[in-house]
Amino acid sequence: MSPEISSNLRKHRRRLGWSQERLAEAAGVSPGTVRKLEQGGVARVETLAQLAEALNVDTAALFAPPASPEPIRDDGPSRQQLLDLRRHLMPPVGLFDATGPPEEGVARGVLLQDIDEAHALYQADRYDSVARRLPGILSVAGGSVRAADGDDQRRQALVTRARALFLTGKYLTQVRQYDLAYQALVAGIRDAREIGATPTAAVGVIGMCWLLLRQDRFAECADLASDTADAVEPRISKATPEELAVWGELLLRVAAAAVRNNRKAEAKDARRMAATAAQAIGREHIDFRTHWGPFGPATAEIKVIEDLSLKGDARGVLRRADTGPLHPDSLKAHGTPTSNVWGRYRLDVAQAHSRSGAHHDATEILMGIYRSHPEWMRHQPMARRVVEKVLRTRMRTLTADMRTLASHLGVNG
Template sequence: MSSSLQENVRNHRRRSGWSQEQLAEEAGLSVGVVRKIEQGGNAQVETIHMLARALGTTTSSLFATEAPEPIRANVGDGPKLSELRRALMPPVGLREVIVEADRAPALASIQRDIDDSHALYHADHYDSVAKKLPAILRDAEAAVTLTEGDDRQKAVVVRAGAFLLAGKYLTQVRRYDMAYHALSLGIRDARDADKTHIAATGVVGMAWLLLRQDRFDEAERLATVTAEEIEPRMSSATAGELALWGELLQRVASAAIRNNRPDVARDARRMTHTAASALGREHVDFRQHWTTFGPATAEAKAIEDLALIGDHRGVISRADEGPVGAKGLQKFGRPSANNWDRHRLDVARAHAKLGSHQDAMDELSTIKASSPEWLRHQSMARRVMTEILERRKRTLTQDMRDMATHLRVSG
């Protein structure tokens, strides 16, 4: 039976014996917000999470299951992604996918293009990745189709890497259906080639995609099962194996904390710190396991949990201490750019929530200086900027106006 958000919230509230005023007080929300939701209004996942925590249920249990509203307009992919869609989703007929090449491209050349594009992705050059991916996918498909014997399995492994790169990029730019298709194909290719750790790398990406779609139950289950299957022997594990296991555990914790399952999240974070301690320092490997994990990353994600439960003072108190402090970074190494930027975005949000608008702006400006395109794709950055615009009583500074323009926020 389908149900709406308003029905789910109302039913849980009534089972608790609370009025709307009581629920608002327990959740730390205004009565107007609760009333609006129960009258059929929309709400951000963050607000639903606060309601779930107050009601003692999971966030996903409050989500609507009714049919969606009709789509009013077809936005489409635009010129940047239409070519990528054609390469990723070619027409399927009675035979193999039709390839234009008459000779298999060199696998070493395709792998170099994948590695170069991965470097571009982490350097924040998303347009360049979008331009390179179609040719990579077509070449990888041609290599598999036109190769036989042992070389064909090698071509399948290379194609798996191409698909996983496409899935990672498409998740970042929020083309979720295309991302799911690419990640699924990559995981299946890796499984078929008996490359378990490449497949598990794809699962890390798939769990990230599910988190972005608010599919918390599925993300937690997928990451948990996969982490159990690849759990390394601590005495003999390689750095790559420990890092990949740690990344999967982080997905478990991230899904659980968002779904109001703090005990599960706490256990997963404890195991994450075990993996990080065994590593001893940050492990950044975009060639074999595509992993970025270590003590500083584990601490940054633990601080992210504080942000998600609304402990803004806790975020600020730990933001520059321990493994993520200056001495810690020197000792353990820096996380990947994306993980570090996400950590500082949590800090910016905490400052904004506490009314320290200039401190929030300083954090946003620092991120913008190093990762402008990444920042533009972050919905949290837009929410932080919107909050600054709405709550600041004094005249906006030029930096604030420039940031609002960069993030396409009006106010």
């Protein structure tokens, strides 16, 4: 945790004339937590948000600069895979442009199919396979742009390369290679902007906002998502599902950033408008060729539950879990989100059970995620936190499932 958080926390507490005990009571945390933080200790974003709310400041006021991202685990990309991607995203630049033999374009349908297959691997949590395929896809996409003959062909090539770059940015953000992810997303957004493909560029902005959230840059995320949502807001009665999905996803990014930054009114408005877009679509809409991820009634409700989880409202999470749009009957009728979104929702429910002391229920949910998406689970700090708490608070011998989870996530206990 940066030393600035310690000094900022102390400064805002003293500004109110509060003792550490008074702040702890107002924030609903232990005095020891406040004391530890002011001495340079570490805390989760949820705890910092509670403290910022009690102090009546934005969470971002406690950050300067943002905390460093969590290091990549052993299951992250290899050095060679990162080097291959870096060559495409950050080529050397000198006094003269590199020249080479003329390139032949590749059939756009073939390239799109390659991108779709790589995205399917991403959704299946096969990140190593994605990393191996992306350099070739980027190479072909770049060659197609350079070989394009005429405005229409160049436009199609740039839109396709933007899609390849967005997938690259999505993968790199997932595995916490944030600087490379930024390069990929910026390049894709610029490709789309060059040809006036605003809907495509907005998809990249959704990815950029996810990256900003991962870096605790809440205010920047909210502003960027809000401005973009205003620019692409459709007329509900005539909007296509694709237009509604992009607009709705941007609103979800606004809400996610605002709730983390204790801007409750802004978060509430964004969630309300996102729910309107979800109701207008009527079911989960998943099409990576036209938007970033899934969007629909279930996804919008899952994000509401994520807000409750961030606030530490375990009862609220459990009260809404598996009801309404998330009831099994509703899911059958209106569709289920992608595995990543669903997995995050189940992690929120598992954490709520853990906070309520129901460690067996938490473990059962985590085991379900482990059986279906073990690779994705490795990249989720929340999964490790829940297991760490189970191990720390359980007085009896660990069950076989608890030991399995601890071993899989590298948790000692």
